[in-house]
Amino acid sequence: MPQTYESKIYSLPTSDQVSQAANHFLELKSKEAIAKHGRFTVAFSGGSLPTLVTKYAAHNPNIDFSKWFIFFADERCVAHSSPDSNYKLVVDEFIQKVNANGKTIIPEQNIFAINQSLVHNSEEAAEDYEHQLTSVFVSKDSVRYPIFDLILLGMGPDGHTCSLFPGYPQVQETGRWITHIDNSPKPPSSRITLTLPVINDAHNVAFFSTGAGKAAILKEILDERSEKYPSAKVIPHRGNLYWFLDSPASSQLQESSISPFGL
Numbered sequence: 001m002p003q004t005y006e007s008k009i010y011s012l013p014t015s016d017q018v019s020q021a022a023n024h025f026l027e028l029k030s031k032e033a034i035a036k037h038g039r040f041t042v043a044f045s046g047g048s049l050p051t052l053v054t055k056y057a058a059h060n061p062n063i064d065f066s067k068w069f070i071f072f073a074d075e076r077c078v079a080h081s082s083p084d085s086n087y088k089l090v091v092d093e094f095i096q097k098v099n100a101n102g103k104t105i106i107p108e109q110n111i112f113a114i115n116q117s118l119v120h121n122s123e124e125a126a127e128d129y130e131h132q133l134t135s136v137f138v139s140k141d142s143v144r145y146p147i148f149d150l151i152l153l154g155m156g157p158d159g160h161t162c163s164l165f166p167g168y169p170q171v172q173e174t175g176r177w178i179t180h181i182d183n184s185p186k187p188p189s190s191r192i193t194l195t196l197p198v199i200n201d202a203h204n205v206a207f208f209s210t211g212a213g214k215a216a217i218l219k220e221i222l223d224e225r226s227e228k229y230p231s232a233k234v235i236p237h238r239g240n241l242y243w244f245l246d247s248p249a250s251s252q253l254q255e256s257s258i259s260p261f262g263l
């Protein structure tokens with residue numbers, strides 16, 4: 001049977017309802033992946049995303065976290081203990097809560113963090129992270145290639161996603177799975193990031209965006225299909241694409257762009 005893919009924009013009244021929707025979504029997508037291939041590979045972004053999507057999910061007893069493999073869609077080249085570290089954010093906001101409250105825990109060896117000893121050389125850190133991915137992903141025809149079950153993305157007010165910034169060469173990268181940047185317009189300046197080909201090969205990609213500050217750019221990306229923003233270049237080839245917004249974020253979108261919420 002031919003596979004059909006979904007592309008949906010959901011708008012929930014409040015950001016708390018976006019967190020509740022994220023809980024159902026993570027339960028659904030992790031169950032689907034675990035039923036299909038025994039594990040769930042998920043990449044987290046930083047910024048506002050980890051707190052927003054895991055507020056309820058971290059306490060969901062129906063999720064088998066022991067089968068989760070956690071990666072970072074982008075990471076800042078800083079120590080794991082730094083307040084700028086996406087790893088620290090995900091550990092503090094999610095992993096610790098799951099492990100303290102849940103029925104199942106996330107095994108330490110299933111968490112794939114940037115190599116701390118390489119944070120002073122972003123190019124080497126990116127190569128090392130790519131190498132970490134090769135240890136986990138093998139596609140059906142035995143070729144190593146990362147096809148994530150789910151990539152969780154945020155979007156900055158300038159339209160960036162991961163550490164792919166508008167007008168920067170990393171957006172054009174097609175040869176690497178992970179690339180690096182040393183002049184990020186948003187601090188900290190050195191970062192590593194998934195590249196667009198890997199993002200667009202995932203089974204599921206989900207953006208989470210809240211707040212009126214994102215309304216104008218969301219209109220440009222989702223209604224006007226403006227291609228100048230990296231977030232607009234996220235179009236999975238053989239996977240589903242979801243946007244979860246709250247009302248302030250979706251306030252400038254045409255009503256016809258928004259799907260009735262249902263998972």
Ligand SMILES: O=C1O[C@H](COP(=O)(O)O)[C@@H](O)[C@H](O)[C@H]1O
Pocket residue numbers: 044045046047048049074075086153154155156157160161162163186
């Ligand atoms: O720097 C980053 O920013 C983006 C967007 O963050 P937000 O706080 O505006 O949601 C985030 O998705 C990315 O992972 C992070 O490194």
